[in-house]
Amino acid sequence: MDFTEDPATGEFREEVRRVLAEHLTAELREHVGRTGTNHDWGLHRAVAERGWLAGALPVPLGGTGRSPEQLAALFRELELASAPYDGISNAMLVSYILGHTGTATQKETVMADLLTGRAIACLGYSEPGSGSDVAAAATRAIRATDGDGWVVNGQKMFTSLAEEARWALLLARTDTEAAKHRGLTFFLVDMTSPGVEVQELRTLSGKRTNITYYDDVRVPDAYRVGEVNGGWDVMLVALSFERGVAGGISDIAALHDLAVAKARTVRSISGEYLIDRPEVRERLARVAVDMEVAELLGARVAWAAGTDRLPAQEGAECKLFATEAYGRAADAIVDAFGSEGLRHDREIEHAYRVAPIFTTAGGTSEVLRNLIAERGLKLPRAR
Numbered sequence: 001m002d003f004t005e006d007p008a009t010g011e012f013r014e015e016v017r018r019v020l021a022e023h024l025t026a027e028l029r030e031h032v033g034r035t036g037t038n039h040d041w042g043l044h045r046a047v048a049e050r051g052w053l054a055g056a057l058p059v060p061l062g063g064t065g066r067s068p069e070q071l072a073a074l075f076r077e078l079e080l081a082s083a084p085y086d087g088i089s090n091a092m093l094v095s096y097i098l099g100h101t102g103t104a105t106q107k108e109t110v111m112a113d114l115l116t117g118r119a120i121a122c123l124g125y126s127e128p129g130s131g132s133d134v135a136a137a138a139t140r141a142i143r144a145t146d147g148d149g150w151v152v153n154g155q156k157m158f159t160s161l162a163e164e165a166r167w168a169l170l171l172a173r174t175d176t177e178a179a180k181h182r183g184l185t186f187f188l189v190d191m192t193s194p195g196v197e198v199q200e201l202r203t204l205s206g207k208r209t210n211i212t213y214y215d216d217v218r219v220p221d222a223y224r225v226g227e228v229n230g231g232w233d234v235m236l237v238a239l240s241f242e243r244g245v246a247g248g249i250s251d252i253a254a255l256h257d258l259a260v261a262k263a264r265t266v267r268s269i270s271g272e273y274l275i276d277r278p279e280v281r282e283r284l285a286r287v288a289v290d291m292e293v294a295e296l297l298g299a300r301v302a303w304a305a306g307t308d309r310l311p312a313q314e315g316a317e318c319k320l321f322a323t324e325a326y327g328r329a330a331d332a333i334v335d336a337f338g339s340e341g342l343r344h345d346r347e348i349e350h351a352y353r354v355a356p357i358f359t360t361a362g363g364t365s366e367v368l369r370n371l372i373a374e375r376g377l378k379l380p381r382a383r
């Protein structure tokens with residue numbers, strides 16, 4: 001593996017920075033902070049218009065095949081700039097799944113809308129009784145008796161971006177007799193359908209997610225994704241893209257840079273700048289070490305994604321390390337700034353509140369450890 005950045009990636013990175021500088025205005029940040037919605041249509045369309053969404057998919061899947069290094073560079077810049085990018089990663093993820101398993105019609109309609117920035121998607125996996133154990137989903141889809149299609153009833157938890165999304169990639173139980181992994185099917189649910197209800201849910205960090213309800217929602221069979229009862233195969237594709245490929249690595253770098261900049265301007269109670277105190281420098285140095293390791297693990301996922309297999313193992317390792325490192329960094333920086341520093345600083349205090357969300361969303365640390373142990377290290381099953 002070669003760690004030097006090639007000139008094309010360097011130029012691409014510069015272009016991303018220019019687009020972000022143009023779009024990340026104070027108004028945009030105020031709007032994201034107030035609504036808690038981690039998405040902005042202006043930025044989203046700017047990214048789509050440049051073909052950067054389509055670039056996340058290899059050519060055989062219907063994309064334009066930007067290199068994994070450039071995809072990693074895109075997410076790194078989005079995170080360093082604290083850009084609201086959930087719509088971007090969801091559009092790429094659902095397109096990636098449709099590229100793998102979608103029908104020609106789904107590719108021409110939903111995937112085309114996602115890749116050109118006309119629509120975004122949300123992910124309907126988690127339920128009140130099935131978060132980590134996502135295969136225990138109880139939302140039902142049954143064949144409609146009066147014609148083609150399905151009728152969906154149930155409830156999903158944490159359906160982030162449902163307030164803006166046209167499509168939900170929804171996991172539903174289609175067979176109650178089969179083993180739990182084998183009775184699931186994915187559907188694309190049009191969120192404007194009668195019977196869909198979206199209820200806001202604010203997290204500790206201020207970020208908005210949602211509870212979504214599905215009451216006799218009709219879904220044409222043309223919007224079934226993959227085989228009937230083949231949902232788990234689709235889920236494996238989804239999870240390998242989500243972890244490590246679509247961001248989540250450089251939040252710690254953004255936090256490190258923020259803390260270093262503030263430590264140069266904030267004074268301790270005894271008058272010197274925080275950056276001049278040895279215990280503060282030591283804490284920042286530890287964060288910098290973790291940041292480097294997270295970046296290297298991220299580079300490994302990008303490299304694995306460029307081969308012809310799904311980077312499930314590398315992605316789980318990277319997500320586990322990067323999100324736990326973020327939590328350690330938030331702890332260390334809050335300690336370093338102390339009550340005097342924090343009194344004037346909402347950004348660092350916010351990092352402390354967002355850290356547990358990073359280690360929960362997209363697979364908790366415990367679940368990732370089980371996965372790494374069982375699949376990667378071939379240890380006995382946890383249960």
Ligand SMILES: Cc1cc2nc3c(=O)[nH]c(=O)nc-3n(C[C@H](O)[C@H](O)[C@H](O)COP(=O)(O)OP(=O)(O)OC[C@H]3O[C@@H](n4cnc5c(N)ncnc54)[C@H](O)[C@@H]3O)c2cc1C
Pocket residue numbers: 122123124125126127128130131132133157158159160161203207209357360361362363364365366367370382
């Ligand atoms: C901000 C946010 C946004 C999210 N966005 C989405 C979204 O858009 N779409 C979506 O579908 N989901 C989303 N999620 C859901 C997220 O993926 C789940 O919260 C996560 O999978 C954990 O599920 P849970 O909260 O039900 O916790 P539980 O599964 O109930 O877990 C509770 C605790 O038990 C531990 N635990 C569970 N099982 C095991 C085990 N086998 N071994 C050891 N420990 C275990 C967990 O690690 C955790 O500490 C989001 C969550 C958050 C917080």
